[in-house]
Amino acid sequence: MPQLEVTLVTCRTLRQGSQIETNRYTKDYADVAAVCFMNPDDMAELGVKEGSHVKVTTEAGSVVVKASAYKGNPRGLAFIPLGPWANAVIPAKTRSTGMPFFKDLKSVIEPTDEPILSVEEIVARNAGKKPLKIPVEYLMSPADFKGEGVFESHVCTICGCD
Numbered sequence: 598m599p600q601l602e603v604t605l606v607t608c609r610t611l612r613q614g615s616q617i618e619t620n621r622y623t624k625d626y627a628d629v630a631a632v633c634f635m636n637p638d639d640m641a642e643l644g645v646k647e648g649s650h651v652k653v654t655t656e657a658g659s660v661v662v663k664a665s666a667y668k669g670n671p672r673g674l675a676f677i678p679l680g681p682w683a684n685a686v687i688p689a690k691t692r693s694t695g696m697p698f699f700k701d702l703k704s705v706i707e708p709t710d711e712p713i714l715s716v717e718e719i720v721a722r723n724a725g726k727k728p729l730k731i732p733v734e735y736l737m738s739p740a741d742f743k744g745e746g747v748f749e750s751h752v753c754t755i756c757g758c759d
Contacts, residue, residue, distance in 0.1 A: 598708055600705050601643050601707070606700045607676065607677050633675050634667035635664055636673070636674065639706075643707070647666055650709050651706050653677065654705045655704045659686065660719070
């Protein structure tokens, strides 16, 4: 299979940012966060079309996401919205800054037939735990929560901590 070396960056998008405030355990969230935005010419070089599955690999690991053409990217640059799929390929190294490095990641992108993991599956994989099923009545945005409280036995959908 063809492979393409690119520089990977992670960032927020408007759609990912608004979806994260509603419900992260939905297909709608995966549709906006499990995406790799690529230059259309890079996609053509790989032989992938809009919505095709691609595997993105960095020194930290691999993740399967869907490819999406974005003309604003120069050739050789790809980006994934922040979230559990991006976190799967972010190295723990901080380059002495105390913060993981979310930009300028050397990566390889290749077409794949592998499935895109659900939010629960990718968070569990990132955290090294089995998938957590949370009853829908417990799922809320921070704006819905009133007062004080402690949430227990919940895996963070951003970083996988619990």
